[in-house]
Amino acid sequence: MGRLSFLRxxxxxxxxxxxxxxxxxxxxxxxxxxxxxSASPHQPLDQPPSTSSSLWLPLVxxxxxxxxxxxxxxxxxxxxxxxxxxRIRVPSLDQEYLGDEYIGPPYSQADFNRLASLGANxxxxxxxxxxxxxxxxxxxxRAVAHLDQILEQIAQADLFAVISFRSxxxxxxxxxxxxxAGVWYPADLLVETVWSDQAAQDAWVEMWRYTAQRYRxxxxxxxxxxxxxxxxDEVALDIYDPDEFYPRYANTLYDWNRLYPPIVQAIRSVDxxxxxxxxxxxxxxxxxxxxxxxxxxxxxxxxxxxxxxxPYTHQQPNQNxxxxxxxDLNWDGEPDPFNWAWLEAYFSRLQAFRExxxxxxxxxxxxxxxxxxxGVDFLRDQIDYFESRGMNHAVWVWDSSWGPWQTxxxxxxxxxxxxxPNNFTEVPNEILSLLQTVWxxxxxxxxxxx
Numbered sequence: 001m002g003r004l005s006f007l008r009x010x011x012x013x014x015x016x017x018x019x020x021x022x023x024x025x026x027x028x029x030x031x032x033x034x035x036x037x038s039a040s041p042h043q044p045l046d047q048p049p050s051t052s053s054s055l056w057l058p059l060v061x062x063x064x065x066x067x068x069x070x071x072x073x074x075x076x077x078x079x080x081x082x083x084x085x086x087r088i089r090v091p092s093l094d095q096e097y098l099g100d101e102y103i104g105p106p107y108s109q110a111d112f113n114r115l116a117s118l119g120a121n122x123x124x125x126x127x128x129x130x131x132x133x134x135x136x137x138x139x140x141x142r143a144v145a146h147l148d149q150i151l152e153q154i155a156q157a158d159l160f161a162v163i164s165f166r167s168x169x170x171x172x173x174x175x176x177x178x179x180x181a182g183v184w185y186p187a188d189l190l191v192e193t194v195w196s197d198q199a200a201q202d203a204w205v206e207m208w209r210y211t212a213q214r215y216r217x218x219x220x221x222x223x224x225x226x227x228x229x230x231x232x233d234e235v236a237l238d239i240y241d242p243d244e245f246y247p248r249y250a251n252t253l254y255d256w257n258r259l260y261p262p263i264v265q266a267i268r269s270v271d272x273x274x275x276x277x278x279x280x281x282x283x284x285x286x287x288x289x290x291x292x293x294x295x296x297x298x299x300x301x302x303x304x305x306x307x308x309x310x311p312y313t314h315q316q317p318n319q320n321x322x323x324x325x326x327x328d329l330n331w332d333g334e335p336d337p338f339n340w341a342w343l344e345a346y347f348s349r350l351q352a353f354r355e356x357x358x359x360x361x362x363x364x365x366x367x368x369x370x371x372x373x374x375g376v377d378f379l380r381d382q383i384d385y386f387e388s389r390g391m392n393h394a395v396w397v398w399d400s401s402w403g404p405w406q407t408x409x410x411x412x413x414x415x416x417x418x419x420x421p422n423n424f425t426e427v428p429n430e431i432l433s434l435l436q437t438v439w440x441x442x443x444x445x446x447x448x449x450x
Contacts, residue, residue: 068450069222072160073275073301073360076390079160079222080439081120082398083365086127087166087173088143093185097404102142103128105400107150112157115398119439122160124364124394125150126228129168129207130214133191137169137203139210155220158445162277162394163215164225164364168207170200171227175235195232195254204259209266216271220446225277225364226263229284229305230256242282242291256281257293264297277303277364284364286349294357302359306366306382308346312338313368313378314412317421322373340381347385361389367396369412371419376430383438395435 072078084107089098098104115123127150130143147163154161167173172191174181181190194200208226215221232254233239251258264276276299282288284305294300307313309329312321321327324339336342350361363386368375379395386393399406399414407424411417418429 069273070275070299072222072444072449073362073392076360077387077392078442078444079122079362079392079394080442081122081124081159081394082115083124083126083394083396084398084400085166086146088128088133090185090189093189095404097408099402099405101146103146105402105405107153107400107402109153109156111398111401112153112159116157116159116445118436119442120159120398120435121439121442121445122162122222122392122394123154123398124162124164124225125154126164126166126365128173129165129204130211131169131203131207133167133169133172135169135199137200137206144214151215151218151220155446158447159220160222160446161220162223162225162364163211163221164228164277165207165211166228168194168227169203170194170197171204175231176229178235192235195236198253201253201259205262205266208263209270212267212271212274216274221274223275223277223301224267225279225303226260227256228364230259230279230281231283232256233281233288234283240282242288245281246291257291261295264295264300268297273299275299275301277301277362279303279305279364286346289353290349292353294359300359302353302357302361303364304350304361305364307368309338309342312372315369315372317371320373323375323378325373343381343385350389360391362391363393365394365396367413370415370417370429370431371412371421375419376434379431380434383434387438 086103086105086107087098089102089104094104099106112123125147127147128140128143130140130147131137132140151161166176170191170193172189174185174190175192178190178192181187194204204227208224212224233242233245236254237245237249239245246255249255253259260278264278267274267276276297278292278294278300279302280288280290280292284303286304286306286308289302289304292302294302311319311327311329311331312323312325315321321338324337326335326337328334329336329338329342354361366379366382368378372378383393395413395415397413399411399416410421411424412421415429415431415435416426417423418427418432420427
């Protein structure tokens with residue numbers, strides 16, 4: 001089992017999504033990788049043949065097209081908002097907690113209206129992809145209908161949206177909490193063959209061609225995230241250091257630098273304008289961004305997901321790690337000083353990458369458990385940094401108000417609930433006030449954007 005993946009369970013769902021098992025953090029992890037890339041320059045790949053053109057549906061269009069989507073990622077920040085999370089339901093596993101539809105938990109129109117009323121102007125839709133997870137890989141009509149519905153709700157709330165696929169051919173959502181396989185969910189639900197099967201990778205390319213053709217003219221869709229947190233390094237190879245990964249596995253099926261360029265090419269064959277959001281591997285961490293090899297695309301945004309340092313952002317209520325503070329940051333058993341200087345040094349990789357590859361950067365996800373001591377200061381310092389660099393950003397997570405889901409589990413990053421881990425009702429709190437203050441800086445919405 002991977003050493004980081006069980007931590008991802010806590011980041012994404014706060015609790016095992018079947019039986020409410022308490023999270024027990026791992027205590028070992030390799031040291032931080034170096035920041036200098038060692039992989040060879042990427043060589044363009046031939047575009048795989050289309051296997052699904054006969055399945056394309058008519059384009060989704062509105063009364064007008066939103067022009068200038070690229071401008072929303074330049075000279076920012078202009079987009080400040082939150083993520084939503086959904087996955088394909090497994091009725092025997094999920095009971096009523098994720099609702100009773102194909103994908104859950106369900107979001108109501110009121111959920112999106114409330115987010116907009118707090119000042120947010122965009123949502124990162126962290127959702128299942130539009131192709132089946134297992135072969136024969138083909139359009140998943142129910143996933144398409146679901147995304148159509150979500151985007152209609154987004155439009156009604158006057159929000160921008162980024163489509164971000166968590167799952168798709170050869171990859172199930174359970175990759176994000178893989179250590180639970182055979183423990184709290186059946187092991188066969190864990191699908192990670194996208195990192196070993198060329199057919200799955202080809203289908204991931206075709207899934208995005210289909211998606212881009214369908215939504216290219218949607219006035220609320222302002223970006224495509226090609227894959228939420230590419231993770232072959234851990235799940236396939238149990239490697240955590242890019243300097244160990246790239247000399248051995250560059251340009252293999254495990255290499256995201258090999259997989260994502262054909263996806264970009266497929267999207268651009270049908271959609272020349274919508275911005276494409278690309279991260280590095282290593283769960284899209286800042287540490288792996290320096291190893292991303294950009295392709296020649298005029299509308300690429302480089303993104304990271306920011307949960308470092310994990311011992312702080314994912315601590316349990318009784319650990320009381322504070323910011324600033326002193327505790328073990330790198331799993332070596334020795335205490336380390338944790339403060340803004342640590343974060344600033346960590347974020348320096350963003351500037352180094354920009355100097356090599358100029359272009360907009362954004363933060364697709366960031367957050368901290370709501371009970372972390374001085375968590376509001378931690379978030380404020382990061383947001384101030386993102387803002388100073390003109391980076392759009394989306395906090396994790398804007399939860400569904402579906403009753404069973406609201407009261408199930410720790411809801412570790414639901415910032416409506418305040419710092420008490422046992423509270424599951426909305427209360428005034430510092431983090432929510434901070435987010436409202438930040439979101440109040442938004443001035444652009446689909447209804448007023450030219």
